Amino acid sequence: MQKRNIIFSVCLILIVTFISYHSSIKNDFVNWDDNLYITGTNKIRELSLKSIVNFFTSYDIVLYNPLVSLSFAIEYKFFKLNPHAYHLTNLILHLINCLLVFWLIVLLSKKASVSFIVALLFGIHPLHVESVAWISERKDVLYALFYLGSIISYIYYLKGETLHFIQGDSKKQNDGGKKYYYYSIFLFLLSLLSKSMAVTLPFVLILTDYLNNKKINKNTLKEKIPFFILSIVFGIITVFGNQSLKNANESQVFVFSKSILNVSDQITFYIIKTIIPVKLSCIYPYLNKIGNLRFFDRIGSEFSGIFLFSPIILIFLTVLIFISVKYTKKIIFGSLIFLITLLPVINIIPIGWNIPADRYTYIPLLGIFYIIGEIFSYFYTKYNKIIKILLCSILIAIIIVFSYLTQQRCQVWKDSITLWNDVIKNYPNSIAIAHYDRGKVYQERGVYNKALSDYEQAIKIDPNCYEAYYNRGITYQTISKYDEALLDYDQAIKINPNYKQAFNNRGVVYYNKKDYKKAIFDYNQAIKIDKNYSEAYNNRGTVYQAIRNYIRALSDYEQAIRIDKYYVEAYNNRGNIYQINKEYDRAISDYEQAVKINPNYLNAYNNLAVIYYNKKEYARTVLNYSRIIAISQDNVQAYYNRAIAYYQNKEYDRAVKDIIKLQELGYKIPDDFEKILERYGKLR
Structure with a gap:
């Protein structure tokens, strides 16, 4: 292989892949896990020895992928919540993986043409968009980086021959071989720390031995013992982490966990999607029962018959693969790579x-x-030449089509609305989560009629979708339809009695209706379900504060802060208790901590201004109202309060300017205050 050809091939792979994915860099976060792993969690907002230890000693939601959390924390340290930085990181990792794929296939096939085709297809195939354009799926591009590196290192170990340290045979001992063997183990460990799907690597290494004509015997398997031990350990860790998720979703997701039809359906699904990548979706319809052909819609009605006969098709393909062994190892090698690396997610090994x-x-x-x-x-x-031209033409056509489809697919991941619109367009009236997650976006944007419509559609698709009832309850609560909100929270709790968020929000409704006894009961239930539920402690504290039980209120706010040291509202509420108790220095400290965590938190600035006004420190009062105005430029109450502070500080000209601004905003100035300023002849 000429060096010039390799350099040209690699550059072409990187350029075409980058062009296919470049639009993803401009995408936003989506409310499909990005809110759980990045935008809505405080876990990544501190990069310290303590936080790093926490990454490696706890699950992230229900998954154990500490290196992914660490990567997010590093990005947050430098870029905060700038989505473009996170997207760029994913794309860079994907480009590196393309290089590793090229390198790996060169080592396996010793053909630049094969390496070029494999790496380019890997780079631009539309099925890979989800792993690259979805920030939360950093798991895929990161685990693949180390997974591929581990295989490459292992191949270099094979070339160095040999490592028989377990057997004690050193007659062909090679220190270079040892080095790559240990590199392979270390990279495998890093891959496992990124995503549990890496557990399949020991089997892939055995396949690599097979392709490289290394005899599969007792000694070969002994070399894999460290790899298998790591796989077993991380497999156990993963199963424990997913146990709660499995229990919660058993009826929806794992109905056919032992069904041959389901396994063959999924394998066929992936094969067809690889060849014809149409109607892709971030989530596909569930299987509900044998005979329900709704799952055929995953590819399109024109291909639905394929899935009905998927077991027969797979048996036929298996026979062909085994026949091919007489002529070449390559087809069975590729087929087993595909199957084995899919094992963790096709219900044979349920993870x-x-x-x-x-x-x-x-x-x-x-x-x-x-x-x-x-x-x-x-x-x-x-x-001959004609066939060569035909093959090249087909390859170029495939590259153009896949690159175009990948670019289009990247645009689907632009934001939450485009993402869920795509799901609903491809699979209408099939996927409840698409409607209630789109409804949440409309709710956040204040488009409540569209939010309610989406929640109702989600419930129509799945009457047991407690998340849809819960989110519709939030919308009703937001628009002060408390009775309707209570009905929805009741239904969510009826479907899922351990739904702590529904208890918490129902408690908020009772609080708003001044039914404090029921509110406390619901907060107690939420805390009973999750003793580390900081929001329930904070909300229970507000009830105790409302009934003037300040000791219990303070205790709950402190517990909320102990659980979540970034809980802005809890600091603000604790500051309110300190202010009531006239412990002004402590109150100021809490309010300042709140705005340190969230510089746009207006309530804390307002509370600081009130304290400083009561202490007759008018300059500091003005400073905090000015901060509110800088964030909310049409905040009439802040202008009015600042005008009073200016007046008290004898800065009459500035007080008048604020009054004039209030008049421009249509605010009615109290007569008494207007007359006072008129005495100084400053009001126009």
């Missing part, structure tokens, strides 16, 4: 969510791409 998802194909597709690359190379070298 986490096991419904089909594009992201699960990030590494498995290498098997199919390898077969395609080898077949292309075989026909290209065997046949």
Whole structure:
């Protein structure tokens, strides 16, 4: 292989892949896990030894991927919540993975043409968009980085031959071989710390031995013992983390966890999507019962018959693969790479969510791409010029189509609305989560009629969708329809008696209705479900504060802060208690901590201004009202209060300017204050 050809191939792969994905850099966060892993969590907002230890000693939601959390924390340290930085990181990791794929296939096939095809297909295939354009799926691009690196290191170990340290045979001992063996183990560990799907690597290494004509015997398997030990350990960690998720979703997700039909359906699904990547979606319809052909809509009605006969199709393909062994190892190698790396997510080895998802194909597709690359190379070298031109034309057409589809798919991930619009367009009246997650976006934007419409559609699709009832309850609560909100929270709790958020929000409604006894009961229930539920402690504190039980209120606010040291509202509320108790220095400290965490938190600035006004420190009063105005430029109450502070500080000209601004905003100035300023002849 000429160095010039390799450099040209690599550059072309990187350029085409970057062009296909470049629009993803401009995308926003989405409310499909990004809110859980990045925008809505305080876990990544501190980068310290303590936080790093926490990453490695706790689950993130229900998953154990500490390196992913660490990467987010590093980005937050430098870029805060700038989504473009996170998207750029994902794309850079994907480009590096393309290089590693090229390198790996060069080592396996020793053909630049095969490496080029495999790496380019890996780079631009539309099924990989989810892993790259979705920030939360940093897991895929990161685990793949170390996974591929581990295989490459292992191949270098094979080339260095040998490492028989377990057996004590050192007659062919090679220190270089040892080095790459240990590199491989270390990189495998990093891959496991990024995503549990890496547990399949020991089997892939055995396949690598097979392809490299290394005898599969007792000694070969002994070399894999460290890899298998790591796989077992991380497999156990993953199963424990996913246990609660599995229990909560058993009826929806795992109905056919032992069904041959479901397994064959999923394998066929991935094969068809690889060849014909249409109607892609961030989530696909569930399987509900045998005979319910709704799952055929995953690809389109024109292909639905394929899934009905998926077991037969797979048996036929399996026979062909085994027949091919007589002629070449390459087809069975690629096929087993595809199948083995899919095992954790096709219900044979149930780990986490096991419904089909594009992201699960990030590494498995290498098997199919390898077969395609080898077949292309075989026909290209065997046949005449016309066939070569035809093959190149087909390859170029595939590259153009896939690159275009990938660019289009990146635009789907632009924001939450475009994401859920795409799901609903491809699978109308099929996926409840698409409607209630889009409804949440409309709710946040204040478009309550559209939010309610989406929640109602979600409930129509799935009458047991407690999240839809809960979110509709929030919308009713926001527009002060408390009775309707209570009905929805009641229904959510009826469906899921352990739904702590519904108890908490129902408590808020009772608080707003001044039914404090029921509010406290609901907050107690939420805390009973989750003793570390900081929001319930904070909200219970507001009830105790309302009934003037300040000791209990203070205790609850302190507990909320102990659980979540970034809880802005809890600091503000505790500051209010200190202010009531005339402990002004403590109150000021809490308010300042609140605005330190959230510089746009207006309530704390207002409370600081009130304290300083009562202390007759008018300059500081003005400063805090000015901060409110800088954030909310039409905040008439802040202008009015600042005018009073200016007046008390004898800055009459500035007081008048604020009054004039209030008049421009249509605010009615109290007569007494207007007359006072008129005495100084300053009011126009």
